[in-house]
Amino acid sequence: MSKRLDPARLLARLEEGGNPVIEADAAVFVWKGETAPHLLSDLHGWEENPRPLRRLADGLHALRLPLPPDAYLEYAFFDPQTGQRVRDPFNPRRIWNGVGQYNHYFYMPAAAPSPLTRRGPAVARGAVTRHEVPTDDLAAGRQRLVYLYRPPTDASVPLLVVYDGHDYLRRGRIAVIVDNLIAQKRIRPIALALVQNGGPARMIEYACSDATLGFLLQAVLPLARSQLRLIDPARQPGAYGILGASMGGLMAVYTALRLPHIFGQAISQAGAFELGDCETVVVQMARCLPPPPVRLWLDVGRMDFLYPANRRMAALLKEKGYSLTYVETGGAHNYTTWRNVLGEALATLFG
Numbered sequence: 001m002s003k004r005l006d007p008a009r010l011l012a013r014l015e016e017g018g019n020p021v022i023e024a025d026a027a028v029f030v031w032k033g034e035t036a037p038h039l040l041s042d043l044h045g046w047e048e049n050p051r052p053l054r055r056l057a058d059g060l061h062a063l064r065l066p067l068p069p070d071a072y073l074e075y076a077f078f079d080p081q082t083g084q085r086v087r088d089p090f091n092p093r094r095i096w097n098g099v100g101q102y103n104h105y106f107y108m109p110a111a112a113p114s115p116l117t118r119r120g121p122a123v124a125r126g127a128v129t130r131h132e133v134p135t136d137d138l139a140a141g142r143q144r145l146v147y148l149y150r151p152p153t154d155a156s157v158p159l160l161v162v163y164d165g166h167d168y169l170r171r172g173r174i175a176v177i178v179d180n181l182i183a184q185k186r187i188r189p190i191a192l193a194l195v196q197n198g199g200p201a202r203m204i205e206y207a208c209s210d211a212t213l214g215f216l217l218q219a220v221l222p223l224a225r226s227q228l229r230l231i232d233p234a235r236q237p238g239a240y241g242i243l244g245a246s247m248g249g250l251m252a253v254y255t256a257l258r259l260p261h262i263f264g265q266a267i268s269q270a271g272a273f274e275l276g277d278c279e280t281v282v283v284q285m286a287r288c289l290p291p292p293p294v295r296l297w298l299d300v301g302r303m304d305f306l307y308p309a310n311r312r313m314a315a316l317l318k319e320k321g322y323s324l325t326y327v328e329t330g331g332a333h334n335y336t337t338w339r340n341v342l343g344e345a346l347a348t349l350f351g
Contacts, residue, residue: 007057011032019104025066027067031060031061039051039078040076043332050078051063067108069108071107072330073106116342123183127150132145132146140201140205144215146220146223148192149191150227150229158190159241161242163206165196208250240262242255249270254285267342270299271309271310283313286316287316291321294323295349303332327345
């Protein structure tokens with residue numbers, strides 16, 4: 001690395017543009033000081049595989065990571081002596097990671113935030129309301145939080161049920177994205193039922209759980225029907241959609257395969273189709289059963305640890321004749337990656 005990076009030029013670019021120093025096909029992470037922290041990132045499994053920076057000159061350390069031009073990456077500096085994260089003084093851009101920490105982030109030159117995540121001028125705003133429903137022992141706890149989004153229309157509309165609903169509402173900015181898509185006439189108006197996950201029980205509830213399906217049928221859908229003006233899936237089978245990410249993406253596809261007469265559209269973002277060395281039942285259903293009349297969307301970042309499993313799942317679904325849109329992005333396993341492609345997914349299935 002020291003042969004390829006000129007310390008004086010690197011310092012000048014650091015002072016001018018901040019961290020990391022962006023090249024056409026790489027990002028160079030720089031640290032000024034006698035000793036340097038390690039780098040944590042999406043690319044190497046975070047705390048599981050810290051990457052040391054190398055000394056280039058007195059008081060200057062760096063690490064060059066080759067990256068595709070459309071990459072979005074989150075990272076942090078980590079002090080191996082204290083076991084604590086250290087803020088990057090040359091990158092003020094930070095984002096909450098949802099598990100108790102803030103990450104720094106950046107885009108490579110061919111990547112950018114989706115403009116749909118910012119509300120356009122004069123865009124009508126849908127109404128978001130907060131509700132609690134009883135779980136009736138079909139989900140963890142006695143009550144579960146559900147947010148409902150009512151689009152700015154009086155017409156009857158399809159419903160999109162969203163797993164990890166609070167995260168999609170706050171971190172995924174789904175209500176803003178839907179408002180913009182409706183205003184741009186890229187989708188028909190849709191309503192949302194954003195279902196909070198089960199916290200410590202999330203993994204179990206989203207691991208192809210029929211109890212979770214029972215909770216949707218007995219609690220979430222009745223709430224949505226009572227509060228929103230919805231199309232009746234008994235008259236228009238498969239009119240509703242289902243969305244989720246990671247384990248929620250797995251559960252979204254399972255929901256559509258089990259209840260295709262209700263959920264005819266499913267969006268999986270970085271779905272967890274394989275758990276370690278174990279295939280999930282969704283993979284076995286796709287392999288062994290005739291495809292139901294559903295349309296599926298799968299997207300995954302090429303730096304996501306679930307990328308190989310999603311590629312295998314997409315190939316299987318195509319082989320078996322499913323109606324599938326499969327998209328690979330330059331991101332990793334985070335909500336920014338998912339929200340940047342969410343508008344395209346919604347436009348594809350609800351256009």
